[in-house]
Amino acid sequence: MMNKKIAIVGAGISGLSAGIYALQAGYSVTIYEKNKMAGGECTGWNRHGFHIDNCIHFLLGCNDSDQINEIWKNLGVLSDDVQLYREPYFYCMEKDGITLHLWRDLERTRKEFLEIAPEDQRELNLFFDCVKNCECIKPPCDISPAHMNLFQFMKMGMSMKQAAKANAEYGKQTMQEFVNRFQNPYVRGMFGNYFNSNFIAITFVTSYAFYTSNSVAIPMGGSVGMIQRMCKRFEELGGTLNLGVQIDKIHIKNNRIISIEADGQIEKDADDYIWCADPRDLFYQLIDVKYIDKNLKYMYDHQDGYVASTGYQAAFGIASDEELELPEGSVIFPCEPYTVANENHDFCGMRVYDYDASLFPKEKRVIQCNVLQNAVNYEYWEKLRSDKKTYDAEKERVAYCLMERLEQQYPVLKGKLVLLNTYSPVTFTSWCRAYKGGYMSFNALKGYKSKYVKSTVKGIDNLFLGSQWVQNSGGLPIAAASGKFAVQQLCKREQQS
Ligand SMILES: Cc1cc2nc3c(=O)[nH]c(=O)nc-3n(C[C@H](O)[C@H](O)[C@H](O)COP(=O)(O)OP(=O)(O)OC[C@H]3O[C@@H](n4cnc5c(N)ncnc54)[C@H](O)[C@@H]3O)c2cc1C
Incomplete structure (x- = not known):
């Protein structure tokens, strides 16, 4: 087996x-990547001297006790040398001078919410109790659920049995x-x-539980x-990274890929x-x-039931090193209505990037706005993109609408924001070939079950499948x-042959 060669796409x-x-x-390994840099959706880039971090809002598995933590350490992502920043809350909302937070400290959140909304006491307490119960939900790390036998599947279910009530309430x-x-x-x-x-509420409950369990950073x-x-870990182990190579043909003979x-x-x-890489290209093209x-x-055949999360985004630099009273992390606030992809919005979502001095020193702080988009919006952006001038102009129009709303909410920002970059759902498709601009994989909507996809490909003995798309x-x-x-x-197939 020692000299066996593996080619990885993506x-x-x-x-x-x-x-x-x-x-x-x-194994001896070569990775082929279409872009000139590795990372795919987990990436960042510089514009006008500022850094835009595209991906990590939160990394799950930052506690030693988390199973995924072992994977992160093995991949070189986490180690004693890597400092972690733990945001105090998942996100907050500012409205009419009142701020509500989803604190990491669940009891602090409970207190804050109950003070504001005593009329919702029963529902709020139920929600907070369910969040606590969902802290046991962890992504499977030992064996792919698609390859588990009944016993293993039941064991996985049992490890999360505390979340049963939350699932019954919000699943x-x-x-x-x-x-x-x-x-x-x-x-x-x-x-x-x-x-x-239209997303299923349990996803929201679980996402908050990742914070209250302190698993994210x-x-x-x-x-x-x-x-x-x-990349360093990969290359130190002897792997070869071939960047700027887009695989566009696959030759199969006798149930095997030959080249x-x-x-x-x-x-x-x-x-x-x-x-x-995106499996849609693989199987359909x-x-x-x-x-x-x-x-x-x-999932591909039932587009009404399985949707990819995507968004329109704009990044702004703060051209000032002044002390500015801005909130930490992710914030939502009501604002004057604006339209994106022909839909009206009256809330703005923004995130302040100021927590990492190596990327966002005081004079290079960044604010990003994300407007959630869906498959219908995707079609809109895709159509618009056929005329680059109109597409760019529309992205810019939305960005300036958002800039105006940021300045209205935080007058200290007036005259200090610089538009760095705008990107739409189709940006992710052109960058990563992501299906419908998805930056997360399928979300199963109401009436549809979560599904797992096998890592093996029936009918092709030497082809295996990775990527976030194998799990909802x-x-x-x-x-x-x-x-x-x-x-x-x-490895299992190797042992069997
Ligand atoms: C804005 C944004 C915010 C996010 N925030 C978070 C977060 O806070 N926490 C979190 O857990 N996740 C987050 N995610 C999701 C996370 O980034 C993705 O789940 C993850 O990076 C997907 O990795 P992947 O390897 O499955 O796919 P990809 O990143 O898409 O990698 C596939 C790679 O294959 C390459 N490729 C495609 N086709 C070919 C071909 N034919 N030949 C050669 N190469 C090819 C692509 O260029 C790409 O580099 C976020 C994503 C985005 C976009």
């Missing part, structure tokens, strides 16, 4: 994870239905303007630093292949849909675990 989190696990299993309810359980306008504003209204150095550490091709160039043959996992196909919700931990799972299945 140098995002999943591809680098697969590469590191494969090298550790004794079949949309965010809008969840919001309707509350009467107080501040509570409704807080819960109703952060997530998409932001590693200093941000998304780019995290990727650099993974892959990029721009007419046959890339060196490998014994096994791991696809860690490069090989044949007949090979697709039935769960994955079901996606995100960094799912992507990292998917790389490990793909190598696990590859």
Whole structure:
């Protein structure tokens, strides 16, 4: 096995994870990445002397006791040398001079909310108790759920049994239905303007539980630093990173991939292949849909039930080193209405980047705004993009609308904001080939079950699948675990043959 060669497509989190696990299993590994830099969606870039951190709002698995923590340490992402920043809250809402926070300290949040909304006491207490119970929810890290036997699946379920009540309460309810359980306008504003209204409420409850369990933090150095550490680990183990190579053809013979091709160039043959890029391209363009996992196909075929999260974003630099009274982290606030992709919005969501002096020194602080978008909005942006001038103008128009609202909310920002960059859902598709601009994978909507996708590909013996798309919700931990799972299945097949 020692000289067996593996080719991996995609140098995002999943591809680098697969590469590191494969090298550790004794394989020789080459990763092919279409972009000139590794990272995929976990990336950042500089504009006008400011840094834009595209990805990490929170990294799950920052406690030693978290199972995913072991994976992060193995991948070089976390170590004693990497400092962590723990934001005090998930997000807050400022309205009419009142600020509500979802603090890490659950009891502090309970107190704050009950003071504002005593009329919602019953529903609030139920919600906070359910958040506590959801602290046991962790992404699977040992074996892919798609490959678990019944016993293993039940064991995984048992490890999260405390969350059963929360699941019964909120597992079949949309965010809008969840919001309707509350009467107080501040509570409704807080819960109703952060997530998409058609998402299932348990996702929101679980996301907050990641904070209250203290499992999330932001590693200093941000998304780019995290990727650099993974690349370093990969290359120190002897891996080869081939950047700027887009795989556009795959040749199959006798149920095996015999070679892959990029721009007419046959890339060196490998014994096994791991696809860690968007699987839609793989099955619908490069090989044949007949090979697709039935769960994955079901999700693509039921677009009303499985949607990718995406957004329109604008980044602003704060051209001042003055002490400014700005909130920390993620904030939402009501504002004058504005339109994005023909939809009206009356809330603004922003995030202040000032916690990492290596990326955002005082004179280079950044604010990013994110307006959540869906598949319908995606079509809008995609159509608009066919005329680059109109597309750019529209992105800029929205950005200036948002800048105005930021200045109205925080007059200290007046005249200090510099527009750095705007990006729409189609940016993620052109950058990473992400399906419908998705920066997280499928979200199962009301009436649809979460699905797991196998790391093996039926009908092609030497092809394996990674990427965040193998599990609902996606995100960094799912992507990292998917790389490990793909190598696990590859090693298993090796042992069997
Ligand atoms: C704005 C934003 C904020 C986010 N915030 C968070 C967060 O706070 N916490 C969290 O957990 N997650 C977050 N995420 C999600 C996280 O970034 C993703 O889940 C994760 O990075 C996905 O990794 P991946 O390897 O599955 O896919 P990708 O990152 O898409 O990597 C796939 C790679 O394959 C390459 N590729 C595609 N096709 C080919 C081809 N044919 N040939 C060669 N290369 C190819 C792509 O260029 C890409 O580099 C965020 C994402 C975004 C965009």
